[in-house]
Amino acid sequence: NAGVTQTPKFQVLKTGQSMTLQCAQDMNHNSMYWYRQDPGMGLRLIYYSASEGTTDKGEVPNGYNVSRLNKREFSLRLESAAPSQTSVYFCASSLGLVLETQYFGPGTRLLVL
Amino acid sequence: GEDVEQSLFLSVREGDSSVINCTYTDSSSTYLYWYKQEPGAGLQLLTYIFSNMDMKQDQRLTVLLNKKDKHLSLRIADTQTGDSAIYFCAENGAGNTGKLIFGQGTTLQVKP
Numbered sequence: 001n002a003g004v005t006q007t008p009k010f011q012v013l014k015t016g017q018s019m020t021l022q023c024a025q026d027m028n029h030n031s032m033y034w035y036r037q038d039p040g041m042g043l044r045l046i047y048y049s050a051s052e053g054t055t056d057k058g059e060v061p062n063g064y065n066v067s068r069l070n071k072r073e074f075s076l077r078l079e080s081a082a083p084s085q086t087s088v089y090f091c092a093s094s095l096g097l098v099l100e101t102q103y104f105g106p107g108t109r110l111l112v113l
Numbered sequence: 114g115e116d117v118e119q120s121l122f123l124s125v126r127e128g129d130s131s132v133i134n135c136t137y138t139d140s141s142s143t144y145l146y147w148y149k150q151e152p153g154a155g156l157q158l159l160t161y162i163f164s165n166m167d168m169k170q171d172q173r174l175t176v177l178l179n180k181k182d183k184h185l186s187l188r189i190a191d192t193q194t195g196d197s198a199i200y201f202c203a204e205n206g207a208g209n210t211g212k213l214i215f216g217q218g219t220t221l222q223v224k225p
Contacts, residue, residue: 004155040121042201042215043156058212090155101146102213104155 002026004105006091012111013081021076021108023091031097032074033058034066036087037107043090049074050097081112117204119216126224131189133219135202138183142204145178146213147187150199159187159200189221197223 007022025032030051035043035058045058049068063085065077074093078085089108094100116138125131137145143164148156162169162176162185169176175188185202199218 040217042117042217043203043213044215045212048212092156101158101161103158104148106153106155 004091004093004103006089006105006108008108009106010109010111012113013078014113015082017081018077018079019081019110020078021089021091021110022073023075023105024073025091025093025103026072027093027095027103028071029093029095029103030071031094031100032068033092033094033102034064034074034076035090035092036060036085037090038087046076046089048097078110081110083112086110086112117202117214117216119200119202119219121217122220122222124222124224125192127192127194129192131192131196131221131223133187133189133200133202133221135185135187135216136183137185137202137204137214137216139204139214140180140183144205145176145185146203146205147174147176148201148203148215150201150218152198156201192221192223194223194225197221 004025033048034046037043044060047066049055052071055066067075091105092102094102118136146161147159149159150156173190177186201218203213203215
């Protein structure tokens with residue numbers, strides 16, 4: 001099992017460009033999450049999907065959209081990138097939403113110029 | 114509101130014990146977690162403790178929970194250079210909705 005995979009590993013964007021970060025898991029998990037990690041701030045939840053077909057906002061959703069394409073895949077889209085979105089983005093998944101351990105992908109490093 | 118606080122940096126000598134501390138605010142959290150992040154990698158679950166426990170031991174790792182003071186600690190015995198990483202504590206927050214609240218992370222530096 002690959003666990004949680006993310007693509008790309010690294011991306012540079014210009015302000016105003018759009019892009020989609022991809023995430024897939026092969027653990028048959030129901031719930032998936034997107035976090036961003038900024039220095040000195042830990043991880044903050046952007047969006048999550050409790051199960052296929054549902055998505056909900058987390059702590060910092062502004063400027064992002066998500067799609068739960070199927071049970072395996074959960075993508076994060078930046079429609080018009082801003083320098084404030086320079087960060088490391090982590091996808092995670094868990095068997096269920098409640099009281100289940102989250103497993104993390106390796107991260108995508110995004111630089112917005 | 115929900116908040117998790119950690120000290121930012123800890124330096125120890127190889128072979129010593131390391132103690133990483135964390136305080137949290139949400140007393141309704143059911144689980145508290147410790148994650149490890151090595152350079153350039155994602156987060157790896159190290160261990161977790163259920164809120165009705167005071168202590169959990171797993172090989173070199175000991176987790177202590179003081180629920181009255183909302184204080185969580187991770188002790189690493191016989192710290193090795195491979196333990197150098199960032200350690201995050203996290204709580205599952207109010208309502209057990211699956212939203213983990215993370216601390217800022219403690220960078221552990223192990224000197225040979």
